[in-house]
Amino acid sequence: MNYLQYGLGTVGEGFIDCATERNTPLPAAVVVKNPHKTRKYPVKTANDVVLTDFDGILETTDDADSAFVWTAEALQAGKFVVSANKKMISERFLEWFDTALGSSAPFLYEAACCAAIPVVRLLDQYYAHEPIDVLQGIFNGTTNFILTRMFEHNKDYARALEEARRLGFAESNPTLDVNGSDTAHKLSILAIHAMGLYLAPSQIVRYGIPTLSDYDVRVARERGKTIKLMAEARRISEDGVALSVLPTFVGRESPFFSVGEEFNAVGLTARCTGPAFWLGKGAGGRATGGALLADLRAVEAGYRYTYTKFRSGQAPKPDPQAVETIYLRFHTDEAPDFVHFIDEPLRRHEAEKTGYYVGKVTIQELRRCIDVVEHRPGYFIARW
Numbered sequence: 001m002n003y004l005q006y007g008l009g010t011v012g013e014g015f016i017d018c019a020t021e022r023n024t025p026l027p028a029a030v031v032v033k034n035p036h037k038t039r040k041y042p043v044k045t046a047n048d049v050v051l052t053d054f055d056g057i058l059e060t061t062d063d064a065d066s067a068f069v070w071t072a073e074a075l076q077a078g079k080f081v082v083s084a085n086k087k088m089i090s091e092r093f094l095e096w097f098d099t100a101l102g103s104s105a106p107f108l109y110e111a112a113c114c115a116a117i118p119v120v121r122l123l124d125q126y127y128a129h130e131p132i133d134v135l136q137g138i139f140n141g142t143t144n145f146i147l148t149r150m151f152e153h154n155k156d157y158a159r160a161l162e163e164a165r166r167l168g169f170a171e172s173n174p175t176l177d178v179n180g181s182d183t184a185h186k187l188s189i190l191a192i193h194a195m196g197l198y199l200a201p202s203q204i205v206r207y208g209i210p211t212l213s214d215y216d217v218r219v220a221r222e223r224g225k226t227i228k229l230m231a232e233a234r235r236i237s238e239d240g241v242a243l244s245v246l247p248t249f250v251g252r253e254s255p256f257f258s259v260g261e262e263f264n265a266v267g268l269t270a271r272c273t274g275p276a277f278w279l280g281k282g283a284g285g286r287a288t289g290g291a292l293l294a295d296l297r298a299v300e301a302g303y304r305y306t307y308t309k310f311r312s313g314q315a316p317k318p319d320p321q322a323v324e325t326i327y328l329r330f331h332t333d334e335a336p337d338f339v340h341f342i343d344e345p346l347r348r349h350e351a352e353k354t355g356y357y358v359g360k361v362t363i364q365e366l367r368r369c370i371d372v373v374e375h376r377p378g379y380f381i382a383r384w
Ligand SMILES: NC(=O)c1ccc[n+]([C@@H]2O[C@H](COP(=O)([O-])OP(=O)(O)OC[C@H]3O[C@@H](n4cnc5c(N)ncnc54)[C@H](OP(=O)(O)O)[C@@H]3O)[C@@H](O)[C@H]2O)c1
Pocket: 006, 007, 008, 009, 010, 011, 012, 031, 032, 033, 034, 035, 037, 046, 060, 061, 062, 063, 066, 084, 085, 086, 087, 111, 112, 113, 115, 282, 283, 284, 285, 288
């Protein structure tokens, strides 16, 4: 295999380490942005290479725009693409999809979703003909590490984030992780394969964990629960579905309760085979590098995704009237009269100038509510 690798950061280096150990052919060239950094492996810049010299590309950069250009060019030229770039894959799906289907070479991206869990292939192949009613999971290792530190080690959010950075589980700018965007990218990709529905990440209702406080941790603990950042695609009716990324109160009865540290987990309920659950490392050079290696070997074996459900034209549609039960914590000086619960709020407690409601809202109303409270430290929203 004669292929070109883009990127030699955490993932790119992890891939070459794994490929070396597993006696897999190494890339013929590695292209980076800054050729002057000290590296473990020799590098080039984009100007030093031409696509026609290679059979395909292995894309491990964090540059979604360039990755899209390289991917489109490679597929059009009949060259395979293996990528970990979930931002590019999810945000620009409609732009590359037809090219990928029409290309004589495959485009594989297992490393983009929950690294060590081979969930894209499972959904695309094993569940190709079985409806999935619920797909849910913990798709982000950084936030799961932070939440584990807050719940099991009594750290506040700032100290937990600092520890995640020190141990290499959070980037210097962790915004896309902690605000739920990274999870939304993965949910967008997995919903295509699981349900045949493409919803751009920006259309998915999303709220993150930066304003999670000791108060919320106490509320959860008093109920024997923890809080996890959960992605969920739930079928509301035969043709209606709700997609969301929300901090979620999780009880001991749930298999997600004990998913700790930087681990990811995926669960689903399928119409015939029922519930299933997978656990694995969601990030890091070796876990992601190993997934890229598996995809490269799959390319050699002639494997490609089927997109059976997406191509069937029978996908469910997002239902803005789907109902969620949410927890809304607020500062009592700023009563949250901007959220209109369907029923009377189930609960309202006030203490220490802090109170919370628990009540039912539609997805549409929840999105409006999130627009108002996002980034305001006095508030926190979670699925109850
Ligand atoms: N880290 C994880 O655990 C993980 C897990 C799953 C998926 N991913 C995805 O994998 C990708 C890489 O993540 P990472 O953590 O490895 O990032 P990283 O450590 O920041 O490395 C990014 C690499 O991309 C190179 N690069 C950026 N723009 C480029 C350009 N225009 N041309 C050539 N090279 C360019 C950088 O070059 P320089 O070295 O010269 O700066 C660097 O080597 C991202 O899309 C990420 O979302 C990461």
